[in-house]
Structure formats: C-alpha cells, structure tokens
Amino acid sequence: MKPRVLVVDDDSALAEMLGIVLRADGFDPAFVLDGNRAVTAFRESKPDIVLLDLMLPGLSGLDVCRAIRAESGVPIIMLTAKSDTVDVVLGLESGADDYVVKPFKPKELVARMRARLRHHDDIASESLTIGPPESPVSIDVAGHQVRRDGTTIALTPLEFDLLVALARKPRQVFTREVLLEQVWGYRHAADTRLVNVHVQRLRSKVERDPEKPEIVLTVRGVGYKAGPP
C-alpha cells in the first residue's frame, strides 16, 4: 500500500510539483493550502507522514505542528525557507521530526521521508532495559511501548527510534553524526541541532529529572550513550 502524505503548503505551484514528484516515487499525496484547515485535513486523511511549510497563511506552521503532535506521533518533516538556528530549533521544539531547507533536491526529501517511514515495519520481538536498576526503562521494540515505574511513556516514533538506537548498544558512545545516520537517515550532512533538540525532548519524557539525566547521558565532546542497565 502506498504511504499517504499530507502536504501543507500555501504555494500551489510547489504543492503541485511536490505532487508530481511524490506520486512518481510511490507516495499518495493529499494537499492543504492554509494552516486553518490543516488539522481538519490531517484528521480526515490520516496520513503516514506530514510535509509542513513553516510559513503559512492563517494558523502558523509551528501551531499546526503543535496541534498535530498533540494528537498523534505521526512523522512531521518541516519545509522551511529559513535555515537560521532560531527558526529550525523552534520548528523542532514544536514537534517536527526533521526538516529540509528550501530549495531542496527531491531525492533528498524522499530519502528523508523514507527514513522516517522505514522503522514502522519492525516485527522482530525484542525487549530492552536501560537506566538505573531501581527505576529502569523497559522497551518493547515490536510493541512500540516504553515503560518506566509501571507507567507507559508516550514517545513519537522518532523519539522511540532514538531511544532504541541508544539502548541496543548500552555501553557504546554514539556521535551525533552516527545518530543522524542511523535514526534520521542522513549521510555526510551534520546538523547536530537536530540531535540536540530531540535528545532534549526525549529526556523531558523519560528522565525523572531532565537536568540530571540517567537514561540518555551526554559524553562531553563526543556525543551520547544510554545509561547503565
């Protein structure tokens, strides 16, 4: 079955061109041209992934992003004309999983989309445990479930992938570049902001005190690693 894509962009020419490219690459795109109708369209079309322009008439892209994230963990890729850190970080913090800066190459966009969709067909049953012994975090990889202290923690697929990537090799230190490649599907590109923002988001959900992390530890000057099991 073709993956459904919701394209939220006010530029009709770009939307149409995206449609041509996405259909050619085996996606099933749906379009919405302004922010106010984006959330309704999202509920109706139930897409597998969302492409979201940050500058929209009506409701801003950031607000749309937050609204979608509030009810779903579906992957969101921002399309942004600004590569300034403030804009990128704001977008990531409001819930986007990844971003591409206009003008992007279609291949690059498709590669990112595939990377975000890829992990959903993991079937192998696998169970991982990390964190301090008195309060471990247990991960059911096939069931897409994370539990700590008896409660289920709701993670987006991306945060889940990030946690699983770290938890599978608990003693290994991952550089940001390795994480970008494994989780986001990047090659050669190194936008470490992406990793930093998502590690913060993940920590805010799984850590008891995000200021003193026990699950996702920073290794100064190198990267991150999972806390001891």
Place this chain on the structure above:
Amino acid sequence: MIEQAPAAAGETDAPGRTSDEVPTRAALPLAGTRDRAGRWVRSVADRLRQLAHPVTRAWSASLQLRVAVTTLVISGVVVLIIGVFLVDQISGGVLRTKRSAAIAQVDTAMASARPALGETNFADVQGVANAVSNLKNELALNGNDAGLYRVVIKSDVQLEALADVFDNDPVPAGLQGLVERGKPALQYARVQASRGGPVVPGLVVGESVQAQGGMYEIYYLFPLTVEQDTIALVQRTVLLAGLGLVLFVAMIAVLVTRQVVRPVRVAARTAARVAGGDLSQRIRVSGSDDIARLGQSFNEMAGSLQRQIQQLEQLSRLQRRFTSDVSHELRTPLTTIRMASEVLYTRRADFPPQVARSAELLQAELDRFEGLLADLLEISRYDAGVARLEAEDIDLRSVVARVVESQRVLAARQGSEIVTHVPDELVPVEIDSRRVERILRNLIGNALDYGEGRPVVVTVAADDAAAAVTVRDHGVGMRPGEVGLVFNRFWRGDPSRSRLTGGTGLGLAISLEDARLHGGWLQAWGDRGSGAQFRLTLPRRVGEPLSSSPLPLQPADALERN
C-alpha cells in the same frame, strides 16, 4: 597608564633585589650595609610616593578641591601679613605709651632724688646711708607701693660700710655702662617687680646723680605685665579672627565652585551614560546662563545622536526583514524550479539531443544559482550583524575527516589526492561545526580547483590555547599582492581559468567572516609557482584571545626552497 607606572616598576624591581641580596651580604658585609641603606632610602621614597599617590590623584581629579586649597593658601598668606602688621602696630603703640609714662615718672622721681643725693659726700658714710635710705622710702611711696616701678640704687664707690646701703640687684650691663658714664638710658629687660618676686618682662630706666667723692646710679624697674597681657590678647584676637576669615573665604570658594562644578559633573555623568548606550539620558536645564547653555547643547547633541542611531537601527531592521523575506520569497519558487528541472533531467534520455542538453544545463546552472543565493544570504546575514555562533565541543579531527570525505568525489574528478596529517589524540575545540565545515569545504575546494592535479595536504595541529588546520596546494600559487585580495568578495585569481567547482566568488569572504565569528584567524600564503597555503586558527574555547597558531603560515617545504 601613567598612574600605574611606578607600581609596575616596583614589581619588576623586587625579584632582582632579593636575588642579589644573598651573595652581597656574605662576601662584602660593608658594601651590603651601604646597599641596604640605599635600598632603605629608596623604599622610603617609594612609600612616600605611594602615600602621596591618593592625594595627588584627588588633587588632579577635583576642581573643587583645587579651588578650595588655592583660596585657602592665598587668603591665609594675606591674613597672616595683615595680622602680623596689626599686632606689630598695636604692641608698638602700647609700648610707646608705657615708655613715655615711664620717662615722665622717672623725671618726677629724679626731681626729688637729685637734690637729696647731689649734696652728699662719700666721706660721710652715715650721711650717704641716711640720704639713700630716705630717698628709697620716698620713692617707694610714689612708685613701689603704687606698683609702678621698683627702685634700685647702686654706686661706683665700693665701700665696706656701704655694702648694705646699696642694692646688688643685677641690671643689664649695656645699660649700666651708659649710666656709669653719666648718661641717662633705658632698656627693655626681664625684671623682678618686687624683691624676691617672679621675673617678668619689663623696662629699666637708669640715671646717675653726681655727688662729692662718687656717683649714684638709680635704676627704675617697670614691670610690663599689663602691657604684655594686652598684647597677648590682641595677638589671640587677631589669630582667631584671621583663622575664621580664612575658613570663611575657603568655604565661599567651595560653595561658588560647587555651583559651577555640580552641573558640569551632572553633564559628565550623563555623557557617560549616553556613551554607555542609554541614549535617552538628558540633562535637566534651568535658567539661561552659560551652564544652562552647556546643558542645552548637550541635550541637542544627544537627541541628534539618538535620532541617527534609531534611524540606523531601523535601516538594519529593514535590511534583516528584507533578507528574510527575499529568502523565503525566492526559495519557494526556486524549489519548484529545482524539482521541475530534476524531473526533466532524469527523463533527458527520452528527449531529442538539444532538449536533453538544455535540461542538463538547466540542472547544472540551478546548482550554481542555488549556491550563489545561499552565499549571498549568508553574507548579508553577516552584513546585518545577525550571524550567531552555535558553538559546542567537537573533535576537530572528525570535522576535517567529514569534509575531506565529502570532497573525495571532486578530488577524483580533478585527479588530485587529498593527504591528511592529523594528531592521534582527540582535538576537542569549541566550534560551530556548520561554519567550520563550510570554511574547510571552501579551502579544500579551492585547493583542488587551483591545485593542478597535484596532492592537497590538510594538516591539523593543536596546543593548549588554539587549534589550527592548514590546507596546502602545489598549484599555480599566487602573485605578490594577491594574498591580500583573496578574501575580497567576487575576487577571482585568474579570470581565464575554467572552474570546476562552480564557486560563487563569495566563499572565502564568508569563510573569513566565519573564522572571525569564532574569534579565529583565516590567513593565506602564496608564492608564484610553489602553490598556496591557507591556515585556519581557532581558539580552543570561544572568547579566548589568540596569540599564536600551532602551525606556521608558510609551509616548511617552501621555506627550505627559499
């Protein structure tokens, strides 16, 4: 700087002093003592200078203090002169009056003494004794008992029998000499106002009376206690009045200067605040005197400054908005064009040859256009002053390795090899990896571009304070004078050369800004025929100043050849 100079000199002195002290004392004790004495004098002088330091500083810092002290000194001198003159005049007057009175009293007394003694004969001892005794009693009634004077009678005839009759109280020798020669005289001297009483300042008047067979000397001792008290009172009064006057004048000076100095100080404070960035600061102006005019002019100046700066800020804001808008407005259609071009390009095999070639050219030029747009936006961001450093600790070697990896394809196309020399240990540096990667991409891209297929050498080194990367090519190099131009916008080394990387001409200009944003250096070396080397030096920690680079700018192999 000048104020600190003596302290700094003292510090540099100190180690030398202690190190030469030991051998001197052991070998030459005397020289050591002299040395120590000299040093002691010097150290005392230093100490005095240090003590005087705050005073001289206050002196040069406060106009009010200077005016007050100057007024105090000048009015003090004037009052002193007037005071001395006054006291001198008054005491002179008092003494003159006393002297006239004393002479008059002596004349009266002598009127009775002269007949009584003048007719005596020293041969008649009893007669002399009686006459002197009578005279004493009489004069005592007039003078002694009234407290005016005491009489001392002497004689040049020294007779055993008369020893008790004459007085042996001391009188000033000079006076006695005059009297003995028969001249009346007077002198100020210390006298005993009564026999056995205290010695007080006084006036002695002496006269002589010639008798048969000898001469009498009669001295009148006038105590000046009353006059002295009067003079002391005058002195005290003048001194107190003078002191009061001086203080009063100084106070007036302080008050008057304050009226001038205070508004000036307010102006200085306000100017400092304006200089510190608070452009809304103004001076409260009242009246229309010179000081008020100063305030008014200052306020006008500050107002005009504020207007101009606000205007500039607004322009800068507009520029930033414009950059951001252009960015968005251009990028969206460019994305559509890029995707359309991509679709045409991938299907070019289906097109007739000329259309296919057009699709290829469109695709290639779009790449260049994109690069140019990105560079233009980046440099306008620097021009608008909105570029910000996103620094974090990163192993510089990994950044270099990544860039070198990404340039391999280009290197292969050029037939060049990229050789890297990196240290074995971690080189953690606080950098914005995006910007440093861009710098290195530019440098390596350029080196490949101009390297004429010869190897490009990338070297990494670090010390405690800085890390450096050099990129060396062995291509055509640069002509003299070109080294200073390479960082200029749109400057091209050789316009006729074909360029494979499709550089925009802004790469090195942006790289230089990127390096500066880190507080680092980006420098070029080049020699016609022996290639070029670019050196990027970055501080290990953001904000720490650079003083040297761990790598030389001029490559070692070029040095050997020279």
